[in-house]
Amino acid sequence: MPIFELQLKASLENTAKIQTSKGMFWKIRFACSSCHEMSAQYMEFNADEETDVGRGKANLASKCHFCGRVRSVLVMPKSEQAYVASEPPAFSTIIKFDCRGMEPVEYAPGEGWVVEAESGEVYLDVDLTECEWVDYDSRNQCPVGIYCLESQFQKE
Template sequence: MVKIAPSKYKANLECIEKLYTNHPYYQWFLKLKCGSCGEVSEKFHDLTEAEKIPQKHNRSETNLLIKCKLCSRENSMDVIEGSNGQYTNNDVGKFKTIVIFDCRGVEPVDFEPKSGWIAEAEDDGKKFEDVDLTEKEWVDYDEKNQTSVGVYELEWKFIKVK
């Protein structure tokens, strides 16, 4: 069992106080690498903390159950409950963990952010729901504060955590 924080995020925020996911319903889209044979999936796989899948060989449940196409090993992955955090305007320019995955036999190698993010403007401004970060940036306008808002240069990296 390896705990991985692929969500060491870094971004530039324009007039945004905090950025976070629609936890626990956010769909994490990840490319995965088999820990047994090293095969990397061609497509992105999605997992959501709120969705549980029964494992075939025991009585437990998991967020993602996947069989490697190359070696046929069955692997699983979970979002660690309570690991979802927020990226704030105080974190700009730094990498910050906003989710941790419990990986059994597989590890993420790429992430596709998609929609489902929430951005809250500074100074009690507008709350933008279902923000789409597919392009690794997003812009809008906060009517309440009469200013443009945005998320730019979104980056992430995968690290193992204890």
């Protein structure tokens, strides 16, 4: 049962933490563990939608278009963690995936993030598609932002 951690790193301005929201979709490109063929497109799935796969459950199930192997991904229960500001910015695990028959290669951030400013003000459904985000904190009367968002997968 290979577990892969999705790790983020970003420069945060007046921002305390970034976290996922319930029902958020994950957009990931995978490589087949058998033939190493990379998926042509990103595959989207979330933790709330499950399907039966063999003797278990998965949030995403697919067949490799090249070798035909069945593969699946399950979001590990209670593995979601917030990304907290650090200086200098460092990679930190935000979620874990149980990947069978495929390995995550590339993550594309999207919508659905929850951002908390240092003042405690919360911003919902933040879009990180561009790997940057800026807003204004009316409590502290200052800008809040996320810059240079990077991601990587680490095998546990």
